[in-house]
Amino acid sequence: MNTQWQRLIARLTAHHPDRLAGLNPPASAERVADLERELGVSLPDDYVQCLLVHDGQDRHAEWLFDGTEFLSTTRVLREWKVWHALWASGEFAQMTARPDPGVKPLWWSPKWIPFTYNGVGDHLCLDLDPDTGGQYGQVIALWHDAPRRERIADSFGQWFSQLIARQQ
Numbered sequence: 014m015n016t017q018w019q020r021l022i023a024r025l026t027a028h029h030p031d032r033l034a035g036l037n038p039p040a041s042a043e044r045v046a047d048l049e050r051e052l053g054v055s056l057p058d059d060y061v062q063c064l065l066v067h068d069g070q071d072r073h074a075e076w077l078f079d080g081t082e083f084l085s086t087t088r089v090l091r092e093w094k095v096w097h098a099l100w101a102s103g104e105f106a107q108m109t110a111r112p113d114p115g116v117k118p119l120w121w122s123p124k125w126i127p128f129t130y131n132g133v134g135d136h137l138c139l140d141l142d143p144d145t146g147g148q149y150g151q152v153i154a155l156w157h158d159a160p161r162r163e164r165i166a167d168s169f170g171q172w173f174s175q176l177i178a179r180q181q
Contacts, residue, residue, distance in 0.1 A: 035071045035075060035077070045061055048086045069084045082129060089127060089128060092136065113153075113163050115143055115164055137153070138154075152171075
């Protein structure tokens with residue numbers, strides 16, 4: 014993860030220093046452990062390693078990842094709680110999703126952990142409870158008002174590497 018961050022930081026330094034300035038300091042191991050406890054999950058190591066380099070970005074900074082906010086641990090929990098409250102209230106009971114293979118046919122799952130946000134309710138999530146054929150920690154797209162549940166990458170590390178490659 015450090016190598017990918019070094020490449021991204023070099024790119025930001027050269028072309029987008031304002032975005033670089035918006036990155037948060039590293040999350041502490043204790044903060045990551047607290048997040049895991051609050052979410053009731055073990056986060057994939059590649060994502061944890063990313064947080065230990067930068068704990069997301071300042072929510073008021075220019076968005077870092079393809080026009081989306083890179084969520085800090087605090088913002089991950091806040092966004093997850095919004096979805097969890099809706100789920101717990103039965104809001105999604107009658108909603109039908111159209112998932113890619115390897116993604117469970119759910120509108121939302123408590124084991125889908127958002128790590129980006131587009132400002133209107135959509136996220137990229139870590140899928141920590143994949144369907145048959147999926148992988149623990151795969152990255153999926155979650156649209157708040159559309160049934161498609163798209164599998165984006167097999168892991169956070171793969172997604173992050175692809176993102177960095179597109180930045181070059």
